[in-house]
Each structure stands twice: as structure tokens, then as C-alpha cells.
Amino acid sequence: MAISLQYSHILILLLVLAFALPSSTSSQPTRLFHFNVQWKQVRRLCYTKSLLTINGEYPGPTIIVHEGDNVEIKVSNQVARNTTIHWHGIRQMRTGWSDGPAYVTQCPIAPGGTYTYKFRVIDQRGTLWWHAHYSWQRASIYGAFIIYPRMPYPFSSSIQEEFPIIFGEWWNADTEAVEKEMMLLGKGPNNSDAYTINGLPGPLYQCSNKETYIKNVEPGNTYLLRIINAALRNELFFAVANHTFTVVEIDATYTKSFTTTAIMLAPGQTINVLLEANQEPGGLFVMAARPYLTSLFPFDNSTTIGFLRYKKRKIGKFPPPVMSYSLPDNLPSMEDTFFATDFLSKLHSLGSASYPCRVPEIVNKRVISTISLNLQDCPGNRTCTGFRNMSFFASMNNQSFIRPSRSILEFHYRNLTGFPLSTAFPEKPPHPFNYTGVDSVAENMKTEFGTKLLEVPFGMKLEIVLQDTNFLNPENHPIHVHGHNFFIVGRGFGNFDENVDPENYNLVDPPERNTVAVPMGGWAAIRLIADNPGVWFIHCHLEEHTSWGLAMGLIVKSGSKPDECLLPPPNDFPSCGKF
Ligand SMILES: *[C@@H]1O[C@H](CO)[C@@H](O)[C@H](O)[C@H]1NC(C)=O
Numbered sequence: 001m002a003i004s005l006q007y008s009h010i011l012i013l014l015l016v017l018a019f020a021l022p023s024s025t026s027s028q029p030t031r032l033f034h035f036n037v038q039w040k041q042v043r044r045l046c047y048t049k050s051l052l053t054i055n056g057e058y059p060g061p062t063i064i065v066h067e068g069d070n071v072e073i074k075v076s077n078q079v080a081r082n083t084t085i086h087w088h089g090i091r092q093m094r095t096g097w098s099d100g101p102a103y104v105t106q107c108p109i110a111p112g113g114t115y116t117y118k119f120r121v122i123d124q125r126g127t128l129w130w131h132a133h134y135s136w137q138r139a140s141i142y143g144a145f146i147i148y149p150r151m152p153y154p155f156s157s158s159i160q161e162e163f164p165i166i167f168g169e170w171w172n173a174d175t176e177a178v179e180k181e182m183m184l185l186g187k188g189p190n191n192s193d194a195y196t197i198n199g200l201p202g203p204l205y206q207c208s209n210k211e212t213y214i215k216n217v218e219p220g221n222t223y224l225l226r227i228i229n230a231a232l233r234n235e236l237f238f239a240v241a242n243h244t245f246t247v248v249e250i251d252a253t254y255t256k257s258f259t260t261t262a263i264m265l266a267p268g269q270t271i272n273v274l275l276e277a278n279q280e281p282g283g284l285f286v287m288a289a290r291p292y293l294t295s296l297f298p299f300d301n302s303t304t305i306g307f308l309r310y311k312k313r314k315i316g317k318f319p320p321p322v323m324s325y326s327l328p329d330n331l332p333s334m335e336d337t338f339f340a341t342d343f344l345s346k347l348h349s350l351g352s353a354s355y356p357c358r359v360p361e362i363v364n365k366r367v368i369s370t371i372s373l374n375l376q377d378c379p380g381n382r383t384c385t386g387f388r389n390m391s392f393f394a395s396m397n398n399q400s401f402i403r404p405s406r407s408i409l410e411f412h413y414r415n416l417t418g419f420p421l422s423t424a425f426p427e428k429p430p431h432p433f434n435y436t437g438v439d440s441v442a443e444n445m446k447t448e449f450g451t452k453l454l455e456v457p458f459g460m461k462l463e464i465v466l467q468d469t470n471f472l473n474p475e476n477h478p479i480h481v482h483g484h485n486f487f488i489v490g491r492g493f494g495n496f497d498e499n500v501d502p503e504n505y506n507l508v509d510p511p512e513r514n515t516v517a518v519p520m521g522g523w524a525a526i527r528l529i530a531d532n533p534g535v536w537f538i539h540c541h542l543e544e545h546t547s548w549g550l551a552m553g554l555i556v557k558s559g560s561k562p563d564e565c566l567l568p569p570p571n572d573f574p575s576c577g578k579f
């Protein structure tokens with residue numbers, strides 16, 4: 001008895017050792033994945049098209065790893081198009097070469113080419129996702145990226161099962177053609193034909209009864225829903241009839257838990273919620289997602305639904321799907337800014353002893369940037385069909401970001417300064433004006449084009465205030481920062497006031513994310529520690545805004561210690577020719 005007790009102590013000790021995170025990567029397991037970029041004939045809405053997929057799957061395969069694992073994903077491009085993949089939200093400590101945005105960190109993987117993305121998942125746990133980062137390929141090339149924790153979940157609940165809920169958008173058209181046409185004509189892009197849940201539009205769309213997501217549940221069980229907004233153009237509301245959600249995690253960081261009747265999720269964001277199957281056996285409940293509309297432009301305003309189906313008392317029997325239903329009462333209306341604002345204000349970092357909130361209380365630099373749409377004379381001798389026959393663009397601090405034809409990260413690593421890059425990204429708007437009060441059809445809504453980056457030393461504590469403008473259209477913009485998580489210390493409507501607003505910042509338990517939904521006609525202040533050397537894309541995750549230049553690049557210089565330096569590029573790194 002005594003002996004076995006001793007052994008069990010040793011066993012526990014060994015387990016603790018095995019689960020502690022050593023600084024060397026070699027002792028951690030390496031998870032290998034193969035991603036083949038392939039065409040696949042897929043039928044939705046009575047329409048069959050060739051869809052770009054990973055391994056023929058739509059949505060793509062789920063990546064499952066543990067915190068601390070090394071990950072290697074070999075991507076083989078088997079189509080006659082360029083591609084890249086981005087591991088959305090993965091910190092990529094010192095491994096910017098594996099981050100993925102085309103022409104920011106890498107050149108595309110050419111047709112027939114392969115590239116193995118290699119990185120380690122460090123101090124992150126929960127739900128993230130991955131998607132193509134070339135043209136508009138992410139419409140069909142996306143999937144979940146699940147990181148299991150080394151320690152038990154900090155929320156006291158027994159979870160019987162978990163499942164992903166991934167929102168997407170389906171176009172009957174080729175989405176690369178949608179982007180090309182939009183850029184050529186200077187107009188807004190064609191709307192998608194449907195929103196989807198796990199690739200399925202559901203019965204509110206023509207001939208989609210069979211393409212409906214149905215999740216069978218056991219009465220009395222608790223489920224963990226890993227929810228991802230992979231849509232290209234809209235924030236979404238989501239609710240399940242007669243059920244509530246308990247929010248426990250956002251963007252792979254734990255939150256203080258709270259109960260809500262619905263959620264708002266911006267493109268790029270993820271959220272984990274618990275759902276108690278507390279209804280009667282045999283019940284059928286509608287789950288629905290529809291956009292949070294903050295734009296005056298016409299958008300896809302349709303609704304995708306699926307079902308939560310309770311097992312009947314008789315073991316193994318589920319009710320047949322009934323195609324008569326009404327939308328959940330608890331689904332917010334499409335203009336419900338009050339719900340969206342209230343919901344986001346409830347998100348707080350967990351801030352426990354095991355998961356402290358590491359928000360910088362003081363910062364070394366504050367950058368204030370407008371995020372804006374713009375209107376430009378139609379380029380070249382073309383005829384534009386956008387507003388006033390002009391061409392839409394977008395900018396940050398009046399700089400419309402042009403991605404060069406080479407990797408910016410490679411320029412940086414090789415110390416090549418000068419044209420086409422500069423580190424002169426303006427740290428304040430060009431001149432103070434009433435950002436949210438300006439006439440939305442002002443005479444001069446022009447912008448400047450270039451590739452100006454913000455360069456900061458290693459370890460800098462940085463604040464970025466993102467200020468929406470009224471140019472053309474005040475709108476909720478989901479701004480995504482690559483390579484870093486940040487803390488959302490403040491948000492508000494109207495113009496940011498540097499003398500007043502910082503006094504009301506939450507520097508105790510602000511939510512930690514990689515994508516912030518900046519309020520329509522308002523601002524958001526984010527703080528981060530620039531502790532990841534490399535070049536990082538910062539951009540609006542509404543896809544047309546990235547195409548129009550609502551983006552910038554953040555250069556974090558290497559530090560003085562070896563482990564503060566960007567690693568050299570891997571041997572198979574796709575480069576656009578010799579430097
Ligand atoms: C693929 O990318 C390379 C490198 O940027 C470029 O030269 C080529 O034109 C692209 N090919 C296609 C089909 O877009």
C-alpha cells in the first residue's frame with residue numbers, strides 16, 4: 001500500500017514535469033499535417049461549382065494540437081493559382097515566416113509548389129482558425145484550429161461533448177473574380193449568395209433543405225461550442241432558440257464567464273461558449289446567424305439556420321428534421337447596435353492566478369489612426385461604376401496600403417531599406433478634424449497610396465487608437481493584428497479625446513483578443529507588448545477593405561538577446577526571385 005502510494009507520487013511528479021512547458025522546443029511533440037490545395041466540385045443552392053479546398057473538404061480539416069506542441073503543416077499547391085495560408089491568431093513567436101499573408105511575410109506558394117509552415121503553439125489555448133491569405137480564397141479555404149490546454153479548463157463545468165460552429169459565406173461566383181471585378185470597376189463587391197453554418201446554408205435558402213447543419217444532443221448534457229466567424233464581409237449575431245450561452249473564452253484567451261441570450265462575432269473573431277441541453281427530449285430548436293448591419297451599402301442581409309435536435313426518450317431515436325420553424329426570439333435584429341455594444345462590454349479577461357491579465361499599465365507610445373473609406377478618381381482610363389463614377393479605396397491615417405510584389409518580412413530581414421518601403425507610417429491623423437462628424441459625401445475623400453510601416457523596438461509597450469470616420473459610411477470595422485494579442489482597454493462612439501478617454505480605460509481586466517470590432521462611428525484603444533520580432537500585418541478583416549488598402553504593417557525589431565531575434569527564413573521559403 002505504502003509502496004504504491006509512493007509510486008503514485010512519482011507518477012504525478014512525472015506527469016507534472018511532462019506537462020510543464022520547457023523553453024526548448026525539442027522535448028515537445030511535433031504534430032504533422034498535410035494540406036493539399038485542390039479543386040472540388042461542390043453543390044449548394046442548386047448550383048455546382050469548382051471550389052478551392054484543402055484535401056477536398058469544405059470547410060477544411062480541423063487542426064487539433066496541445067498547448068506547447070510544435071506544428072508542421074506541409075501545404076502542397078495542386079491548383080494553377082497562387083496561394084498562402086494564415087494561422088489566424090497563432091502568435092508565431094519569432095517564426096513570422098510561417099504567418100502567411102501574401103506579400104507581407106511571404107510570396108505565394110506557386111502552382112505545383114509546396115511550403116511547410118513550422119511554428120510552436122506557446123501560451124495559447126482554445127479556439128483559433130486558419131484560412132487562405134491570398135486574394136479572396138478564404139471564402140472556401142478555412143477551418144478550425146483547436147489548442148487543448150495543458151491544465152484543466154478554469155470554468156467549473158463537466159463538458160460531455162464539443163463541436164465547432166463556423167460561419168462562412170458562399171458565392172456561386174469565383175471569389176477571385178468577384179475581387180478582380182470590384183477593383184476594376186471601383187465598386188462594392190457582389191454580395192455573397194448565402195451565409196453558412198459549417199458550410200451549410202440551411203432551409204431559408206433555395207433548395208438547401210438537405211444542406212442544413214443539424215446537431216444531435218442528449219438532454220442533460222453540457223456542450224462546448226467553438227464558434228468562428230469566417231465570413232468575409234459581416235459581423236454576425238448568433239442565437240439558439242430557448243437556450244442561453246455561457247461565454248468562457250474569446251480568441252483563445254479565457255474570459256470571466258457570463259450568460260447571454262445571443263452573441264455578436266466579427267469576422268476573424270472566435271468564441272467558446274457552453275450550452276446546457278436543458279430542454280425536453282425530442283425537441284427541435286433553431287440556431288440562426290444573421291448580420292449585424294452597420295453599413296449603408298447593400299449587403300447580404302439573409303439568415304442561415306441549423307437545428308439542435310434532442311434525442312427522444314427511446315434510446316437512439318431522434319425526431320425527423322421539420323422544415324417549419326420560426327427564428328429564435330433571442331436573435332438580435334440586424335441593426336441592434338445596443339445589443340452589440342452591451343455584449344462586447346461584458347467581455348473581460350479571466351485575470352486569475354494561473355492566467356493573469358498582462359495588460360500594460362503604461363505605454364511607451366500612443367499611435368492614433370483613422371480607419372476610413374475613400375473615393376478616388378477612376379484609375380487609368382477606365383470607367384468606374386462606384387459612387388459618383390469614382391473608385392472606392394480605404395486607408396489608415398490617409399495611407400492606403402499597397403502590398404509590394406515581394407515579402408516585406410524578407411526586405412526587413414535582409415536590411416533592405418528604401419523604395420518601395422518606408423517606416424514613416426504617420427503616428428497621428430494627417431490633421432485633426434471631426435472624424436465622425438464630417439459630411440459623408442465630402443468633396444475631398446481622397447487618400448495617398450504607399451507602403452508605410454510603423455517600426456518599433458523590441459519590447460515596446462504600444463497603444464493604438466483606431467478611429468472610425470464618417471467618410472462615405474461609418475461602419476463597424478474588425479481590425480486584426482497579426483503576431484500579437486492585444487488588450488481592448490477602451491471603446492466609445494464619436495471622436496476619441498486624448499485628454500479625457502484614457503482616464504476611463506480598463507487597465508484591470510480588459511478583454512484580450514487578436515481582432516477588435518471598432519464601433520461604428522467610434523473608436524477603440526488597444527494595447528500590446530511588441531515582443532515578437534518580425535513584420536506583422538494589421539488590417540480590417542472585412543475582405544473588400546483589405547483589398548482597398550485599409551491596412552498597415554508593424555515592424556518589431558529584433559532585441560539584443562538571441563531569443564529576442566527573428567529566426568532565419570526556412571530553406572523552402574517561397575521567395576519572389578533573388579534579392
Ligand atoms: C503568382 O505570384 C507570382 C509572384 O508574386 C506572380 O509573379 C504571378 O503572376 C502570380 N500568378 C498568378 C496566376 O496570379
Ligand SMILES: *[C@@H]1O[C@H](CO)[C@@H](O)[C@H](O)[C@H]1NC(C)=O
Nearest residue numbers: 173174177178179181189190
Ligand atoms: C456581379 O453581379 C452582376 C450583376 O448581377 C453580374 O453581371 C456580374 O457578372 C457579377 N460578377 C461576378 C464576378 O460574378
Ligand SMILES: *[C@@H]1O[C@H](CO)[C@@H](O)[C@H](O)[C@H]1NC(C)=O
Nearest residue numbers: 241242279280283284329330
Ligand atoms: C421556446 O420559446 C418560445 C418563445 O420564447 C416559446 O413560445 C416556446 O414555447 C418555447 N419552446 C419550448 C419548447 O420551451
Ligand SMILES: *[C@@H]1O[C@H](CO)[C@@H](O)[C@H](O)[C@H]1NC(C)=O
Nearest residue numbers: 297298299300301302303334
Ligand atoms: C435585404 O435587402 C434587400 C435589398 O438589398 C431588401 O429589399 C430587403 O428588404 C432586405 N431584407 C431584410 C430582411 O432587411
Ligand SMILES: *[C@@H]1O[C@H](CO)[C@@H](O)[C@H](O)[C@H]1NC(C)=O
Nearest residue numbers: 377378379380381382383384
Ligand atoms: C489613356 O488614354 C490615352 C488616349 O487613348 C492614352 O494616351 C494614355 O496613355 C492612357 N493612359 C493610361 C494611364 O492608360
Ligand SMILES: *[C@@H]1O[C@H](CO)[C@@H](O)[C@H](O)[C@H]1NC(C)=O
Nearest residue numbers: 383384385386387388389390
Ligand atoms: C457615370 O457613367 C455613366 C456611363 O459612363 C454615365 O451614364 C453617368 O452619367 C455617369 N454618372 C455620373 C454621376 O457621372
Ligand SMILES: *[C@@H]1O[C@H](CO)[C@@H](O)[C@H](O)[C@H]1NC(C)=O
Nearest residue numbers: 410412413414415416558568
Ligand atoms: C541586418 O542588420 C543587423 C544589425 O546591423 C545585422 O546584425 C544583421 O546581420 C543584418 N542582416 C543581414 C541579413 O544582413
Ligand SMILES: *[C@@H]1O[C@H](CO)[C@@H](O)[C@H](O)[C@H]1NC(C)=O
Nearest residue numbers: 433434435436437438494495
Ligand atoms: C462632430 O460633428 C457632429 C455631427 O455634426 C457633432 O454632433 C459633434 O458635436 C462634432 N464634434 C466635435 C468635437 O466637433
Ligand SMILES: *[C@@H]1O[C@H](CO)[C@@H](O)[C@H](O)[C@H]1NC(C)=O
Nearest residue numbers: 398430431444445446447448
Ligand atoms: C488624404 O490625402 C489626399 C491626397 O494627398 C488629400 O487630398 C486629402 O486631403 C487627405 N485627406 C485628409 C483627411 O487629410
